Amino acid sequence: MQYELFPMEKPKYKLLSLSSGSNGNCYYLGTSEYGILIDAGIGSRTIRKYLREYGIALETIVAVLITHDHADHMKSVSYFGTKMSIPVYATSSVHDGIARSRYCEERLYGSRREIEKDIPFSIKDIRITAFDVPHDSIENVGYHIEINGQTIVLATDVGRITEKITHYASKANHLIIEANYDEAMLQAGSYPYYLKQRIVSGSGHLSNRLTGEFLADIFCNNLNEIWLCHLSKDNNLPEIAFKTVEEKLCDKGIIVGEHVVLRTLQRGKPSGVKEF
Numbered sequence: 001m002q003y004e005l006f007p008m009e010k011p012k013y014k015l016l017s018l019s020s021g022s023n024g025n026c027y028y029l030g031t032s033e034y035g036i037l038i039d040a041g042i043g044s045r046t047i048r049k050y051l052r053e054y055g056i057a058l059e060t061i062v063a064v065l066i067t068h069d070h071a072d073h074m075k076s077v078s079y080f081g082t083k084m085s086i087p088v089y090a091t092s093s094v095h096d097g098i099a100r101s102r103y104c105e106e107r108l109y110g111s112r113r114e115i116e117k118d119i120p121f122s123i124k125d126i127r128i129t130a131f132d133v134p135h136d137s138i139e140n141v142g143y144h145i146e147i148n149g150q151t152i153v154l155a156t157d158v159g160r161i162t163e164k165i166t167h168y169a170s171k172a173n174h175l176i177i178e179a180n181y182d183e184a185m186l187q188a189g190s191y192p193y194y195l196k197q198r199i200v201s202g203s204g205h206l207s208n209r210l211t212g213e214f215l216a217d218i219f220c221n222n223l224n225e226i227w228l229c230h231l232s233k234d235n236n237l238p239e240i241a242f243k244t245v246e247e248k249l250c251d252k253g254i255i256v257g258e259h260v261v262l263r264t265l266q267r268g269k270p271s272g273v274k275e276f
Contacts, residue, residue, distance in 0.1 A: 013148050015174065015274040018042065018050045020229040021267035024072050025156065027176070028056065029126070029145065036063045036123060038143060038154060040076040042268075044083075047076065050270050058084075063113075063123045066090040067133070067156060068140035069097030078104045081111035089113045089121075090141075091130065097138035117141060131168050134159040136203040144168045150276050151222075152176070156230050159203040161214050170218045174274060177215070179228040179245060179264075180205035181235040189235050205230070208241045212248025219254050225261040227272050238264040 014035075018026040024042035028035055028051065035056060040047065048058045064080045066088060067073050077098060081088040082105075090098065092114045098104050115121055120129045125148075130141040135157040142155035142165065153172035155165055169175055186196060186207075198204050206214075208228075215226060228241050242264050246256045256262045265272050 012275050013150075014054070014056075015152060015272075015276075016054060016270060017176075017227065017229070017265045017272040018047060018270050019268055020265035020271070021231060021233060022072050023233070023268050024075070025067075025230065027154065029147070029152065030056070030060065032060075034060050034062045034124060036065060036126065037061055037080070038065045039067055039073040039156075040064055040080060041070075041072040041074060042076065044076045044079040053270065054273070061086055064088045065128070065143060066094055066098065067142065067154075068135060068137035069094050069101055070137050070157070071101065071103045073157075074098055074101070075103040078106045078108065081108040082106040085111055087111050087113045089115050089123075089128075091115055091117065091139055093139040094137075094141070129168070131164050132162070133157065133165060134162060134203055136198065136201075142168065144171065148276060150174065154229075158206045159201065161206075161210065166214075166218060169214075170220065171222070173222055174225045174227070175215075175223060176227040176229050176265075177211060178206045178230040179208045179211040179236070179241045180230050181207050181232045182237070182240050182244070183207050183209060185237075185240070186232075186235040191234070199235075205232075208236065208244035209248070212245035215245060216248045216252040216254060219249065219252065219260070223260055225274060226263070228262070228264045231264060231267065233267060238266070 016028040025039045027038040080086045127146040129144040133140045133142045145152040152174045154176040
């Protein structure tokens with residue numbers, strides 16, 4: 001008797017922004033069986049609620065990756081690490097910053113997993129490499145993630161573009177990168193002088209213009225989708241961020257909607273769902 005063999009169908013992976021901005025940052029990547037969170041800067045109940053809206057159970061989370069120790073990226077980390085005993089991955093310096101934070105109600109201890117920049121590690125079939133991103137935290141990393149033949153790169157709270165960021169971002173099929181502020185809105189806005197200087201200092205955040213110029217410089221055919229993240233509530237608007245980046249890409253002959261998909265992520269609620 002002959003049996004007809006059918007190739008096993010690869011599981012579908014889902015990439016989802018749960019929240020993006022100074023009010024809290026959290027991303028999900030996974031399958032119907034398991035997933036990981038990148039940052040946990042919103043409440044655990046809110047994360048559970050948002051995941052449920054997409055048919056994802058919180059209990060399927062097998063790891064949490066943290067970029068840096070600012071509250072809008074890690075304030076729920078002790079819930080996942082201590083209450084749910086989920087491994088929390090971060091560099092040693094970021095872990096030390098988390099331990100000192102008033103938002104970390106309990107020490108992680110057994111859930112603490114230390115990683116090193118530029119050294120790959122794996123969580124199930126997800127291959128991950130952390131890389132340095134300049135910011136005024138104790139330390140900040142981006143993540144280069146390989147899964148199912150696709151490469152996802154996340155770089156948020158970017159003080160300035162570096163060779164390291166360029167190296168990893170240029171490999172991305174799906175790039176999540178900060179476009180924090182519009183330069184004119186920031187200068188005309190109500191922020192005190194010292195805060196404006198902190199934002200533009202090179203250890204603060206990227207403007208729409210700088211992000212657009214960077215994307216135009218590194219663009220190549222493997223880049224399919226760009227998500228603009230961490231937009232400022234006071235010094236930016238989604239339509240301004242989108243238009244500024246679109247114009248910078250267009251200046252180099254890169255047409256949004258034809259050569260690449262461009263999205264802005266929303267503050268305080270899910271947006272930007274990608275399946276592959």
